[in-house]
Amino acid sequence: MRNVSENTPTKVIKYKWKVQKDDCNRFVPRPWPDVELDGNTIAHIRCSNSYSINKAKTGNHSPLSLYVAIENYKENSTWCWRKIKGEFKTIKEAKNGFASFVKNNPNIFDFHTKKD
Numbered sequence: 001m002r003n004v005s006e007n008t009p010t011k012v013i014k015y016k017w018k019v020q021k022d023d024c025n026r027f028v029p030r031p032w033p034d035v036e037l038d039g040n041t042i043a044h045i046r047c048s049n050s051y052s053i054n055k056a057k058t059g060n061h062s063p064l065s066l067y068v069a070i071e072n073y074k075e076n077s078t079w080c081w082r083k084i085k086g087e088f089k090t091i092k093e094a095k096n097g098f099a100s101f102v103k104n105n106p107n108i109f110d111f112h113t114k115k116d
Contacts, residue, residue, distance in 0.1 A: 016036050017095060018035070018074055032047055033091060045088075045091065052084055063087035066084040066101075067081045068098070071110075
């Protein structure tokens, strides 16, 4: 991860949580919410249970894991999925965990927005 100087101004990352539409394809489970930045998925929630609004609202599901796309310096600046430490009981907890991760790593997603 990149080091950020204490004199660096606070960076605001404008990301958006999204839930995919239910396409009624019962052979493919509906994925849990993910996070988009400039049209790229930069994080997503995983759970051993398939997603449903009812499960999400009631908390009637297995623990949630949060994965973020980070730069992989060993592979020519490509990206890879990394699990954030811990598990979450609710989507709100996972969202707060992601917000905390972004706050503590303000430049982590710079490679998603690099211009060629």
